[in-house]
Amino acid sequence: MQLTLTSQQNIENLRLILATDVGSTTTKARLFKKMENGEYRFISSGEAPTTVEKPFEDVTVGLKNAIREIEELSGYKLLAESTETSILMPFNGRDAGVDLYVSTSSAGGGLQMIVAGVVKTMTTESSERAALGAGAIIMDSLSIDDGIPLHKKIEKLRFLRPDMILLAGGTDGGTKTHVLEMAEVIRAAEPKPRFGVSYRLPVVFAGNKVAAPDIVSMLSEKFFVKVTENIRPVLEIENVEPARNIIHEIFMEHVMSHAPGYEKLVKLVSVPVMPTPAGEGKMMRTIAEAYGINVLGVGLGGATTNIYSVYEGKFVRSVSANLGMSYSIGNVLKSAGVKNIVRWLPFEINESELYDRVGNKMIRPTTIPQTLEDLMIEHAIAREAIRLGFQHHKSLARELKGVHRERTISDVFEQEVKETYIDMKKINMIIGTGGLLSHTPRRQQAALILIDAFQAEGVVRLTVDSAFMMPHLGVLSTVHPRAALEVLEKDCLVRLGTAVVFSGTSEKDKIIGHVQLKTGSETYSLDVRYGELYCIPIGLNVKANLQAKPESDFDVGVGKGKTVSATLDGGVVGVIIDGRGRPLTLPEEPDERKRLLLKWFSAINAYPLKVGEEI
Template sequence: MDSYLLIDFGSTYTKLTAVDIENEEIIATAKDITTIENDIMVGFDNAFQKLEDQLKGKEINFTKKLACSSAAGGLKMIAIGLVPELTAEAAKRAALGAGARVLNVYSYDLTSKEIEEIRNSKLDIILLAGGTDGGNKDCIIHNAKMLAESGMKVPIVVAGNKVAVDDVEKILKDAGMFYKITSNVMPKLNVLDVEPAREEIRKIFMEKIIEAKGMKNAENYISGILMPTPAAVLKAARVLSEGTDKEEGLGDLIVVDIGGATTDVHSLADGEPSKAGVTLRGLQEPFAKRTVEGDLGMRYSAVALWEAATTRKIQKYLDDKTVDVEENCRYRSENIRMVPTTEEEIKFDEAMAKVATELALERHVGVLETLYTPCGVVYSQEGKDLLEVKYLIGTGGVLVHSEHPAEILKAGNFDKVDPTHLKPQNPEYLMDKTYIMSAMGLLAEENSDMAVRIMKKYLLKVV
């Protein structure tokens, strides 16, 4: 039986998915703890043994072995631009869309103190932007000089003002730095062009970062690590939304991925105003948008979640209001592999998940502002209008193991008490019960038609 083996070297678990490519079925899944400390293939071998146990008696020929990775902290980047709300924000969005964890965003001329921060931040790639094409070029040239003089040996993707590229390239080349030049992430004011930068980041991830994270053994076994795990999830969401030449997509959708350290939100929608008379302001929104909330996690970031949400917001989702919220969050952050077993522990985890969903969606969606002018009331929208999104898809451990995943996802819906945040009003809820989203992003690189058909088959409707 010809099959694909799709591998996700996750930050906590290495997850394997075996796909029968003839019948377009998932024939087995398995996972085990990721072992990045010594040899990542140890955790893989443990998971693969579990997979083989499920496939006993079947003759399997893995014609392709494809992988994504967020192990060893995933892909860590900083973004540098000119104006915080413009090119710096555009650079940040390009990095997030490439599947990176953005450690920091810098704007204007870099200072010596900021260079020292960057030097100490243990990052993988720097995205250097700044200026629209033909606009300010002094800032990006200054920042290139500061980076060149720093002595850092970090790959740099240059995606800024095209009239400054020759100067920037000479500076970096003379300093012996590894760099790649690509299109400006914001060629015109408020206009984004992030895809070329995303692709360049992915190439560097494959060429440089995998080896640096001690994953060369894995690369020798598989057909190539294609992308960071978040980029694979975004790829799967995109083909599921848009469809392919042969397969119709589902239309506008949102994916909520609740993890131990972060809550990621991916939206696939143009986000144009759904109500008449609303004007757009601010930076253009990408159709495929990803945001990462590093303070909204179930374990590593449990204390940060409590601090961001407040005790009362978590209590809102608890039947027993006497539960010590702070103590429970601190316990989880100190015991990151805790698995809830009692009813009280399960209910508290689900309350945390509801808060994470609510806040992550609130930060991801657009905001409607009412402006009072001499000519009357004017409505202005910044960000994406996701009121009419058709599907809200959930993934991540707390959702997968919940008996009421739809209740968790509903926490991210539009709230009449806070009508300014343009969250989905009446979506259908789908669950990724078998952790296939990242696997389908990998499969989509090879056969997007099949990836869409399998997702339609295995994403379960929940109510």
């Protein structure tokens, strides 16, 4: 039921809100309520298997089961008495109905796209950022200059069955030859959509506006063509929002409507359904905008690793569709290599045993670690999945290619182009979400995984999503940002604490700086030694004044040797002082490395182990 939410007054009158995420394996429902003090809180949740497969082939069956669980737990009646799934609206003020129902979905593999452009490092890269920001998984990227022969391009397009194609190329008013050439390749290949052949595959054109009429006449016979604003109207500007919006719109109208039972889901929701990663990304942006900070986030799933950054107002999402913690765990091992996994383990394990354990996880993806060794192996693999995902993310979060820049004398000596515009010292918050990070047996484990995998620098807050609500809150924030932020603050984000990181290299055990932390009642002072990790127990809702004075060749975020003064938030872990240096390197010698890892784990009480203890 599409609602008319025209005025702020209508939005503020929302008393009971239902939000769901129809995932690829599980449908997750969450219920939010406006309390007597006017604040929104999370009150109940329900989960059920997603029903895309036979015999049901109807996502609303799983949806109904998840909502029923909320009904049983909360005492509210949310489903209407009918054979078809129907949600009672509005809330009656007592015990039945909701005022708003929103949903995200990644069932049936989510949104799968092909992007095509003219120049690989320019329009194709911009197209990738637009598609990823819209919540897509990119099946393949094609460009005129990618070196792939024409017949191979056509073969690729015929083999892949995307939900949509995004075509871009050329600046407005520039030459249209090359983008028309790419359109010709698409026309010749005539790829078919993933969900059957009963409808025309959507093609979004976001290139040179002069070429738009030719593109429409060339492709509209075989494809559903939608024209939007140019992604690169001039070389110096990247304009991805219009393309993202049109991708969302087409995803709803054309793609979702052909998946089993989605036409019923579309009729139930108050606002359009969003792809799950788009909901997650929207919440990351909402947090960054609300607090005026730079945010780095990771969604560590079973099959994929999503990395999000909101840096100086620029939002980028990347997805590593082959890196995950259950179905794709073997790919992490293959991509990272045994050596990179084993370096995080404080015990001996031979290569074949590691392969066996990872293989077991792949064939039984829902199992959880039964021993401390198993847990540490999963955490080592998680570090590498995030590291590799972030590496890929940085290749997208970079300055625009093809832009002419004024060069200074210093540039002549610094030929190397920066890998990314993200400066880790300027990241204010890292957010972790996904089963492994949300449900670590000890919160210290999640904090250390995030610090190690991202190689955090400077002064940065560490948080995790405790109840997998980021997608739900993201789609809710499109209607009611205040409600989404209040639930996030009170019921979703777990504040692990703050990391204070000394970047630089030195000799082992050498003093590299001094830290003083003052709360209302306590003062903590310590000399920071190179290679050491410290945890100061500053709890939740406690603020502390920090004075961090690094030695001349170390940096705590504002420059080498410069003192940092800041007010920090405590958390369930506390304030972690990281004197291990950056880049973070581990000893090659196995016994020395194991001893060091145990020392670090022990310093923050990450595992039930002591230095020198065998596992």
